[in-house]
Amino acid sequence: MHGLVNRCIEAFLRSTYGSATWQKIAAEVDVHPDGFLTWSASPDSVTHAIVIASARRFDKSLGELLEDIGAWLSRQEQIRRLLRFGGANFEEFVESLRELPGRIKLVIPDLEFPGFVVLADAPGNYRIIADPHQPGLMRVLAGMLRVMADDYGSLVIISVVRDCIAIEIVLPDYSGKRRFDLSPIRLMS
Numbered sequence: 001m002h003g004l005v006n007r008c009i010e011a012f013l014r015s016t017y018g019s020a021t022w023q024k025i026a027a028e029v030d031v032h033p034d035g036f037l038t039w040s041a042s043p044d045s046v047t048h049a050i051v052i053a054s055a056r057r058f059d060k061s062l063g064e065l066l067e068d069i070g071a072w073l074s075r076q077e078q079i080r081r082l083l084r085f086g087g088a089n090f091e092e093f094v095e096s097l098r099e100l101p102g103r104i105k106l107v108i109p110d111l112e113f114p115g116f117v118v119l120a121d122a123p124g125n126y127r128i129i130a131d132p133h134q135p136g137l138m139r140v141l142a143g144m145l146r147v148m149a150d151d152y153g154s155l156v157i158i159s160v161v162r163d164c165i166a167i168e169i170v171l172p173d174y175s176g177k178r179r180f181d182l183s184p185i186r187l188m189s
Contacts (some may be wrong), residue, residue, distance in 0.1 A: 001047040001134075002111045006036040009050055012072045021057070028053050044134070051136065063160070066136045070143025074151075083148055090152035091169060094118060094126050094145075124169035131163075138165055153177040 013022045014035075026033045029049040036042065055065040073079055086096035097118050104113045114133035120126055130138055142160045145167065149156040155174035159166045 001042055001044050003036050003038050003040040004111060006042055006047055007038045010035045012069045013054060025050060025053050063139045066139035067143035070140035071147045074144040074147040089172060090149050090154035093148060094167060126167040128165040129163060138163060
């Protein structure tokens with residue numbers, strides 16, 4: 001597994017549950033307690049062991065834990081900002097996900113990210129269908145989608161079945177959007 005994936009899981013566990021909890025999980029799965037280097041790959045079995053041990057420790061299903069990781073990722077301001085460039089509203093954002101695999105490949109060429117299609121079944125109803133990929137990736141994406149729907153102020157229903165995410169936008173303007181500026185820096189006039 002790409003080191004960036006493992007580093008992300010480690011950062012999620014440290015920031016959400018504390019470094020002491022990370023140390024216990026690392027010891028349980030025989031990973032160095034200092035964690036992962038971003039660009040160093042590890043066997044997929046190491047990543048799976050960390051996720052399984054973490055889910056067990058927090059009494060969550062694997063799907064719940066993976067969605068929590070996705071939600072945490074999209075709350076990181078740098079990532080949130082990149083995601084918000086996907087559109088002015090949640091529907092445009094979902095449509096823009098078609099370009100996500102290519103954009104990721106531009107930034108991190110050696111990260112294996114599945115291709116997927118975004119299908120519009122009816123206005124406000126979408127399905128995201130992925131190529132075969134690492135188990136759990138669609139759960140991470142679903143967690144990100146839930147947070148982004150809130151960020152855009154949309155009320156949505158999201159369900160995940162294997163390699164498919166179904167999205168129903170119930171109310172596109174349910175609540176106020178979070179503020180978003182193209183630049184976080186304001187120039188003085």
